[in-house]
Amino acid sequence: MRRILIIDDEEDIREVAALSLETTAGWEILTADSGMEGIRVAAESSPVPDAILLDVMMPEMDGPTTFQRMQENAALASIPVLLLTAKVQGVDQRRFAGMGFAGVLFKPFDPLTLAAQIAEKLGWVTG
Amino acid sequence: MRSEAEFDEQSESMLAAIWQRHRPVVIERISLLDRAAAAAMEGALNVEMREEAAGAAHKLAGSLGMYGYNEGTRLAQEIEVMLLEDSVAEPMRLWELAVELRRAVFPVM
Numbered sequence: 413m414r415r416i417l418i419i420d421d422e423e424d425i426r427e428v429a430a431l432s433l434e435t436t437a438g439w440e441i442l443t444a445d446s447g448m449e450g451i452r453v454a455a456e457s458s459p460v461p462d463a464i465l466l467d468v469m470m471p472e473m474d475g476p477t478t479f480q481r482m483q484e485n486a487a488l489a490s491i492p493v494l495l496l497t498a499k500v501q502g503v504d505q506r507r508f509a510g511m512g513f514a515g516v517l518f519k520p521f522d523p524l525t526l527a528a529q530i531a532e533k534l535g536w537v538t539g
Numbered sequence: 540m541r542s543e544a545e546f547d548e549q550s551e552s553m554l555a556a557i558w559q560r561h562r563p564v565v566i567e568r569i570s571l572l573d574r575a576a577a578a579a580m581e582g583a584l585n586v587e588m589r590e591e592a593a594g595a596a597h598k599l600a601g602s603l604g605m606y607g608y609n610e611g612t613r614l615a616q617e618i619e620v621m622l623l624e625d626s627v628a629e630p631m632r633l634w635e636l637a638v639e640l641r642r643a644v645f646p647v648m
Contacts, residue, residue: 422598424561428554428605435550469597498601520604520612523554524546 414439415457416530419450419478420467420496428523429465437527446470447478454488461491463534465517468497476511483512492534496521558606565603568595569641572618576637579630593622603644614640 416439418429423445430441442457444450447470454461464482468475475495482488492514508516515533517526530536575592578584596619603611618636627633 422602424557424564424602425605427557431550431553431557435546498597519601520609523605 414462414536415442415459416440417442417444417450417454417457417461417464419444419447419464419470419475421445421470422467425467425496425519429521429526432521432523432526433530436524437531439527447473447475447481450478451481451485451488454482454491455485460487463514463530464491464493465496465530466493468495476508479511479513494530494533554606561602565599565644568599569637569644571595572599572637572640575622576630576634579627579633582630584627584630589622589627593619596622599640608644610643611640614643 414437416433418426418441420426420429420443426443426445430443433439433441442453442461444453447466450464450466454464466475466478470478473481475497479493479495482491482493493512495508495513495516496519497516498519517529517533521529571592572595575584575588578588596615600612600615600619603609603615614636618633618640621627621629621633621636
């Protein structure tokens with residue numbers, strides 16, 4: 413079973429994403445409401461998550477900064493991270509290119525297809 | 540992985556429950572957009588309120604479609620773009636969009 417960590421400051425985004433991934437894919441879901449909390453949850457998870465969904469715009473520590481902190485932790489650096497963003501401007505995609513993210517997913521996501529989108533981005537075989 | 544058709548009745552019910560629980564937050568965010576639009580029409584939209592409203596529009600844009608309110612997401616995106624400018628060039632249009640957004644999400648309010 414895949415283990416996914418969702419880091420987003422919006423409670424309903426976390427809840428809907430968790431419901432979606434548990435229901436449609438049967439994945440185990442961990443959640444965190446901030447970058448700092450996400451790093452803690454990921455570090456304390458055993459085994460570490462198979463992937464992380466990371467919101468871009470969060471107070472205190474945004475998604476890219478959270479990602480950079482994770483890269484400094486050897487135990488977390490190899491976890492694929494997918495950015496979750498509602499950004500309407502193309503500038504962000506250029507900003508994120510080359511930073512090492514496994515991909516970008518756009519909000520609002522479709523709860524019915526979120527797991528399939530993640531699997532496709534990460535090259536996970538589903539069946 | 541299940542097919543799309545298998546997002547079952549229980550899951551639909553849980554999604555509806557999440558929406559109901561977060562509805563007050565959505566209402567407050569739309570109200571903030573109303574206030575920002577009204578302030579813009581009066582030439583009184585300050586930077587702080589504009590940025591706060593842009594943040595609210597951003598969050599609405601990122602969540603409404605999740606519940607099936609795709610038009611709400613589209614309108615919120617349009618509002619966010621307007622509010623990200625240093626000044627609102629078309630206050631009346633901003634007001635119209637805020638009204639449309641409220642109607643798209645809460646038709647009877």
